[in-house]
Amino acid sequence: xxxxLLDLVVAQFGSAVLGTHSQHGDDTVIIAxxxxxxxxxxxxxxxxxxxxxxxxxxxxxxxxxxxxxxIVSHVYxxxxxxxxxxxxxxxxxxxxxxxxxxxxxxxxxxxWLERETFDMFGVRFVGHPDLRRIxxxxxxxxxxxxxxxxxxxxxxxxxxxxxxxxxxxxxxxxDEGMSFGRQTHQRGxxxx
Amino acid sequence: MGELSHAAGTETAVLExxxxxxxxxxxxxxxxxxxxxxxxxxxxxxTACCGMEFMSVSGPRFxxxxxxxxxxxxxxxxxxxxxxxxxxxxxxAPVLKRIYEQMLDPKFVLAFGTCASSGGFYDNYACVAGxxxxxxxxxxVPGCPPRPEGVLDGLMLLQDKIQRGDRTPGxxxxxxDPASNQDLGVVSLRRNKDAAT
Numbered sequence: 001x002x003x004x005l006l007d008l009v010v011a012q013f014g015s016a017v018l019g020t021h022s023q024h025g026d027d028t029v030i031i032a033x034x035x036x037x038x039x040x041x042x043x044x045x046x047x048x049x050x051x052x053x054x055x056x057x058x059x060x061x062x063x064x065x066x067x068x069x070x071i072v073s074h075v076y077x078x079x080x081x082x083x084x085x086x087x088x089x090x091x092x093x094x095x096x097x098x099x100x101x102x103x104x105x106x107x108x109x110x111x112w113l114e115r116e117t118f119d120m121f122g123v124r125f126v127g128h129p130d131l132r133r134i135x136x137x138x139x140x141x142x143x144x145x146x147x148x149x150x151x152x153x154x155x156x157x158x159x160x161x162x163x164x165x166x167x168x169x170x171x172x173x174x175d176e177g178m179s180f181g182r183q184t185h186q187r188g189x190x191x192x
Numbered sequence: 193m194g195e196l197s198h199a200a201g202t203e204t205a206v207l208e209x210x211x212x213x214x215x216x217x218x219x220x221x222x223x224x225x226x227x228x229x230x231x232x233x234x235x236x237x238x239t240a241c242c243g244m245e246f247m248s249v250s251g252p253r254f255x256x257x258x259x260x261x262x263x264x265x266x267x268x269x270x271x272x273x274x275x276x277x278x279x280x281x282x283x284x285a286p287v288l289k290r291i292y293e294q295m296l297d298p299k300f301v302l303a304f305g306t307c308a309s310s311g312g313f314y315d316n317y318a319c320v321a322g323x324x325x326x327x328x329x330x331x332x333v334p335g336c337p338p339r340p341e342g343v344l345d346g347l348m349l350l351q352d353k354i355q356r357g358d359r360t361p362g363x364x365x366x367x368x369d370p371a372s373n374q375d376l377g378v379v380s381l382r383r384n385k386d387a388a389t
Contacts (some may be wrong), residue, residue: 018315132205135318136283136318137283138318144316144317144318149317151316152315153317154282154316155282155317156285156316156320156325157282157283157285157286158280158286158289160325160326161324161326161328162326163311166325185203
C-alpha cells in the first residue's frame with residue numbers, strides 16, 4: 001500500500017533519493033541529508049501523501065561506515081493509512097559534525113524524539129528549540145548508545161559508600177549473584 | 193556529609209547504660225524492640241515494576257498489615273522503614289540518598305526485588321547495581337518480582353532482626369530450592385541469640 005507513496009517521493013525528489021527498498025510491506029527511502037527537511041515537509045503538506053504523524057525518529061551507529069550515523073524517521077498518515085521510513089546518513093568517523101535539520105517545525109513530537117537521539121547518540125539537530133539531554137542527567141559525559149562508548153562505564157551522581165567490597169556488599173558473597181553476563185561489578189574484585 | 197552509622201540497636205542512649213543494664217533495662221529494651229518491630233511505618237520508595245507486587249502484598253490476600261507494617265508515611269520524617277521497591281537509576285540515586293538521610297534514627301532499609309538488591313538484570317550506564325552502594329541495607333528480598341510470600345518472609349526477617357538488635361544484612365532465601373526441587377521451609381528466624389546466621 002505504501003509503495004505508491006514511495007514512488008511519489010522518488011518521482012518528486014529524484015536527485016535527493018539515494019536508494020529505496022521494500023520488505024514485508026515496509027517501504028524505506030534513503031535520502032541525502034540536505035533534503036531531510038524538504039522531503040518531510042513535502043510529505044506533510046502534499047494532499048496526495050497527507051502525512052500527519054511522525055511516529056519515530058532515532059539513529060543507528062554503524063561504526064564501520066562512513067558516514068557513521070544513520071538517522072531514521074517513521075512517518076504515518078492517519079487519513080490514508082500509509083507509512084514510510086526515511087533514512088539519511090551523517091557524521092564522520094570520530095563522531096563529529098553529526099548534524100541534520102530538525103523536524104520540530106513540522107511535528108511537535110519531533111521535539112522529544114530528537115532530544116532522545118541527541119542524548120543517546122550526540123546527533124545535533126539544527127533548528128531545535130531546546131536541544132538538551134532528556135533521559136540522562138546533565139553531568140553525564142558522552143553518548144552511551146554510540147558503539148565506541150564503553151559498555152561497562154558508569155558515571156555515578158552519588159559517590160558510592162566507603163565500605164570494603166562495595167562491588168559485592170554483604171550478604172552477597174563472591175560466589176553469589178549472576179553466573180552469566182558481563183559481571184562488570186566484579187571487575188577488580190579479588191577472590192579470596 | 194560522610195557515612196551515616198546506624199545506632200547499634202534499636203535502644204536509645206538511656207538504655208545503653210553499660211553496667212547499669214540489668215534486668216529492668218533489658219526487659220525495657222525488649223519491650224521497645226517488640227513495639228518497634230510490630231509498628232513499622234514504611235516509606236514505599238516505589239520506582240518500577242516491583243511496585244505492582246508491592247501493591248499485591250498490601251492487598252487482602254498477602255496482607256502485610258497483619259504484621260503491623262501497613263501504615264505508609266510518604267514523609268521520611270515520619271517513617272522508619274524505607275522500602276526501596278524497583279530499579280534505582282543513577283539519576284534517581286541522589287533522591288534516594290536524600291530521602292534516607294532525612295529519615296530519623298532508628299531506621300531500616302528493605303531492598304525489594306533484585307534491582308534494588310544487586311542491580312537485577314541491568315548492567316549498564318543508567319542503573320545503580322543495588323541500593324547498598326548508596327545507603328546501608330538491612331534486608332534484601334530477591335526476585336523479579338519477588339513472590340509476596342518472599343516479601344513477607346523478608347518482613348518477618350527484619351522484625352526478627354529488630355527484636356535481636358542485629359544490624360547485619362540478611363537475604364531472603366527461596367522457600368523451594370529450584371536446583372534440587374526441595375522445600376527449604378520458611379526463612380529461618382533465629383529464636384536463640386547465640387545461633388549462627
